[in-house]
Amino acid sequence: MNPLLAKLQPYPFERLRQLFAGVTPNADFKPISLGIGEPKHATPQFIKDTLCASLGALAAYPATAGELKLREAFTGWLKRRYDLQLDPATQVLPVNGSREALFALAQTVVDATKTPTPVVLSPNPFYQIYEGAALLAGAEPYYVPSVPGRNFAVDWDSVPEDVWRRTQLVFVCSPGNPTGAVMPLDEWRKLFALSDRHGFVIAADECYSEIYFRDEPPLGGLEAAAKLGRNDFRNLIALTSLSKRSNVPGLRSGFVAGDAAIIKSFLLYRTYHGSAMSGAVAAASIAAWNDEAHVVDNRAQYRAKFAAVTPLLEPVLDVRLPDASFYLWAGIPASWQGDDPAFARALHAHYNVTVLPGSYLAREVGGHNPGRGRIRMALVADTAECTEAAQRIVNFIQNRAFS
Numbered sequence: 001m002n003p004l005l006a007k008l009q010p011y012p013f014e015r016l017r018q019l020f021a022g023v024t025p026n027a028d029f030k031p032i033s034l035g036i037g038e039p040k041h042a043t044p045q046f047i048k049d050t051l052c053a054s055l056g057a058l059a060a061y062p063a064t065a066g067e068l069k070l071r072e073a074f075t076g077w078l079k080r081r082y083d084l085q086l087d088p089a090t091q092v093l094p095v096n097g098s099r100e101a102l103f104a105l106a107q108t109v110v111d112a113t114k115t116p117t118p119v120v121l122s123p124n125p126f127y128q129i130y131e132g133a134a135l136l137a138g139a140e141p142y143y144v145p146s147v148p149g150r151n152f153a154v155d156w157d158s159v160p161e162d163v164w165r166r167t168q169l170v171f172v173c174s175p176g177n178p179t180g181a182v183m184p185l186d187e188w189r190k191l192f193a194l195s196d197r198h199g200f201v202i203a204a205d206e207c208y209s210e211i212y213f214r215d216e217p218p219l220g221g222l223e224a225a226a227k228l229g230r231n232d233f234r235n236l237i238a239l240t241s242l243s244k245r246s247n248v249p250g251l252r253s254g255f256v257a258g259d260a261a262i263i264k265s266f267l268l269y270r271t272y273h274g275s276a277m278s279g280a281v282a283a284a285s286i287a288a289w290n291d292e293a294h295v296v297d298n299r300a301q302y303r304a305k306f307a308a309v310t311p312l313l314e315p316v317l318d319v320r321l322p323d324a325s326f327y328l329w330a331g332i333p334a335s336w337q338g339d340d341p342a343f344a345r346a347l348h349a350h351y352n353v354t355v356l357p358g359s360y361l362a363r364e365v366g367g368h369n370p371g372r373g374r375i376r377m378a379l380v381a382d383t384a385e386c387t388e389a390a391q392r393i394v395n396f397i398q399n400r401a402f403s
Contacts, residue, residue: 002136004135004136004138005136007135008132008135008136009128009131011128012128012356012360012361013035013036013356015357015360016035016344016354016356016357016360019341019344019345019357020345020348020354023345023348023349024349025348025349025352026349026350026351026352027352029351029352029353029392030352031352031353031354032352032353032354032381032385032386032388032389032392033353033354033381034353034354034355034356034377034378034379034380034381034386034389035354035355035356035376035378036356036378036380037177037244037326037327037378037380038249038378038380039243039244039247039249039326039380040247040380040381040382041247041298041301041380041382042247043246043247043248044246044247044288044291044294046287046291046294047246047248047251047284047287047288047294048284050283050284050286050287051251051280051281051283051284053283054279054280054282054283054284055280057278057279057280057282057283058278058279058280060279061276062276062277062278062279062282063276064267064270064271064275064276065093065094065267066093066094066276066277066282067279067282068088068089069286070094070277070282070285070286071088071089071092071093071094071255072088073285073286073289073290074086074088074092074094074255074257074289075087075088075091075092075257076289076290077289077290078092078222078257080292081209081217081220082220082222082223082226083223083226084222084223084226086222086257087260090260090263090264091233091257091258091259091260091263092255092256092257092263093255093256093257093263093266093267093270094253094254094255094276094277094282094285095239095241095253095254095255095256095270095275095277096252096253096254096275096277097241097243097249097252097253097254098205098207098239098240098241098243098254099129100252100275101239101254101256102127102129102130102133102171102203102205102239103129103132103133103136104266104269104270104273104275105133105169105203105237105239105256105266106120106133106134106136106137106139106169106203107133107136107137107269108262108265108266108269109137109168109169109201109203109262110134110137110138110139110168110169111168112137112138112139114168116166117138117139117140117166118138118139118140118166118167118168119139119140119141119142119163119166119167119168120133120134120137120139120140120141120142120167120168120169120170120171121141121142121144121159121163121167121169121170121171121200122134122141122142122143122144122170122171123143123144123146123154123171123172123173123176124143124144124145124146124362124363124365124370125178125179125358125361125362125370125371126143126171126173126177126361126362127171127173127177127205127361128361130171131363134169139168139169140166141363142159142163142167143362143363143365144156144158144159145158145365145370146179146370151179151181151323152176152179152181152329153181153183153187154172154183154187156187156190156191156194164194164197164198164200165198167198167200168199168200168201169200169201169202169203170191170195170200170201170202170203171203171205172191172202172203172204172205172221173205174204174205174206174218174219174220174221175206175208175209175211175212175218175322175323175324175325176208176325177205177208177325177327178327178329178356178358178361178371178376179322179327179329180208180322180323180324180325180327180328180329181322181323182212182218182219182323182324183219183224184219185219185224185227185228188219188221188224188225188228189224189228192224192225192228192230192236195234195235195236196235199235200235201235201236201237201259201262202221202235202236202237203237203239204220204221204222204236204237204238204239205239206218206220206221206238206239206240207239207240207241207243207244207245207254208244208324208325208326209240209245209324210244210245210295210298210299211244211245211298211299211302211324211325211326212299212323212324213302213303213306213321213322213323213324214323218323218324220238221236221238221258222236222238222257222258232259232260233257233258233259234259235259235262236258236259237256237257237258237259237262237263237266238256238257238258239254239255239256240254240255241253241254241255242254242285242288242289244326245288245295245298246288246294246295246298247298248284248288251281251284251285252281253277253281253282253284253285253288301383302326302379304383305379305382305383305386305387306321306328306379308383308386308387308390309328309379309383309386309387309390310328312387312390312391312394313328313330313390313393313394315394316333316393316394316397316398317330317331317332317333317393317397318330318331318332319331326378326379326380327376327377327378327379328376328377328379329358329374329375329376330374330375330376330377331373331374332373332374332375333397335400336373338372338373339373340357340358340359340371340372340373340374340375341357341359341360343357343375344356344357344375346396347392347393347396350396351392351393351395351396352392353389353392353393353396355375355376355377355393356375356376356377356378357371357374357375358371358372358373358374358375358376359371359372359373359374361376377389
């Protein structure tokens, strides 16, 4: 077996399952899960209709690069969303969701034959795929902390020069999971300058870009590059998907865009990897990327939900409206002494609400886990259910007579 598999840590939801082992939740309450970031809003009917009408495509092998019409749907959306002009022939590729692509991109980019061992950077806390992708590519993960008091902005200045010299890939998540933070232009400028100096690739994970709460949409990595005159998008790949934007997590559909040289190598890798998008999925994807009305409606549902839930939780948790995404990244009361797994276990037992311990989404560095004392709540269910869960959390904290 591949010895690198032994380096993988249990996935957060496996750790959550183990945490809840032996717990019998209070049957007086129906179960409500805020643990997994799986969209629960209804899939738009026109996407389902297009998928069903395109099942004839199952009779043919799909092209790894996707048909031109599909790639033009990607570039058309990039033009409308970010005012960017990308070449559909050389600067975009279909992928089976951003998770699959994040992992595969690391296998394409990292050169494990280099010595000393190459480094892959990610924020801390982070989406665990970044770590697994780095380890299985033969690289060493490096976890970059947040700047204290700056809404979980990544502290790139804290990375030592010798680490930068070994870095081959940097994962960026903006809007962030779990924090919901969005990278501003100055932060992108700093990261691009570091990339130019050290030659590493930037993978911009942007799957939450269409769920935001202010009038101005989040800045994207390709958009930031264009604003700074980097119109060739050198050493930059942006990844996005339809899962959150269009409520189709089971469709497994997204795309990558950016540096044409990296796209060319990524296509070669994917040709052998066997990860072509089904023609039926491609047809449904084209329909989804070409429609914005359902996205506006989806965003409005999240805005109403967060407007209802956040004020309920603010008096009892250290929580505030994020820049974007559908997560609340909340600090638990001091009385719990930073024990977020114990908080999650007791909440599950007494009020049948599931949240994810923040420490499961981060790694301890220098004796400190930046997720410690926090929980992640995914507000993916309807407003009534999320509001009910929030009220139970309030009652749990205010009426605590257990540990």
